[in-house]
Amino acid sequence: MTSLEGRVATFNAASHMNDNYGRYMTLGIGAYSHVFLHRASDLAIKVTEKSDQAGIDYYSFIMNNDFDNPYYPRIYKTFETSNSIIYYIERLRDFSYYSETSDTISPFIDNCSDYLFSAGQKDYLDDPKLRDALDSIWLIKQEGNHAWDFHPRNIMFRDEKTPVITDPLS
Numbered sequence: 001m002t003s004l005e006g007r008v009a010t011f012n013a014a015s016h017m018n019d020n021y022g023r024y025m026t027l028g029i030g031a032y033s034h035v036f037l038h039r040a041s042d043l044a045i046k047v048t049e050k051s052d053q054a055g056i057d058y059y060s061f062i063m064n065n066d067f068d069n070p071y072y073p074r075i076y077k078t079f080e081t082s083n084s085i086i087y088y089i090e091r092l093r094d095f096s097y098y099s100e101t102s103d104t105i106s107p108f109i110d111n112c113s114d115y116l117f118s119a120g121q122k123d124y125l126d127d128p129k130l131r132d133a134l135d136s137i138w139l140i141k142q143e144g145n146h147a148w149d150f151h152p153r154n155i156m157f158r159d160e161k162t163p164v165i166t167d168p169l170s
Helices: 003-021 053-065 099-117 128-144
Strands: 024-029 033-038 043-049 075-080 084-090 155-157 163-165
Touching: 043 053, 053 075, 053 084, 053 128, 099 128, 099 155, 099 163
Parallel strands: none
Antiparallel strands: 024 033, 033 043, 043 084, 075 084, 155 163
16 A cells, blocks of 8 residues: 555545544644544543654553653544554644743744753753653664654644644654
């Protein structure tokens, strides 16, 4: 299956969820994923193409290591279709939802990017959980030969003060 065929299949699955069930509302569309809100709960459903190996590696790492790290999204359930992997995750919000976070997103990304691009050689990050998360992301990138995709649209917020790194690699 080509990447285009995978995108069409993912889009068709996503459209099917909206058209046939009506319980879902689109929250976001990325290059390889669609994210929906389940209207009857506070769950988000991320439908990811199987061709998104970087995203699959990142989410698999989180699920397999059972981390209680506030910088990772909480993943409650996952299953596969022929073309997609579907993750039931916590609902997160874009930084623009919280007016106070607009001032903190740029320094957060700058600090994280400095740390990641130095391969963890900087020691100014005070939060050990953030260092652990960034070290793990760096290792996933190296092991999978992935590219960085670390920017404001891939950082969501659990609440006004807790950034969550949702999709740091491509």
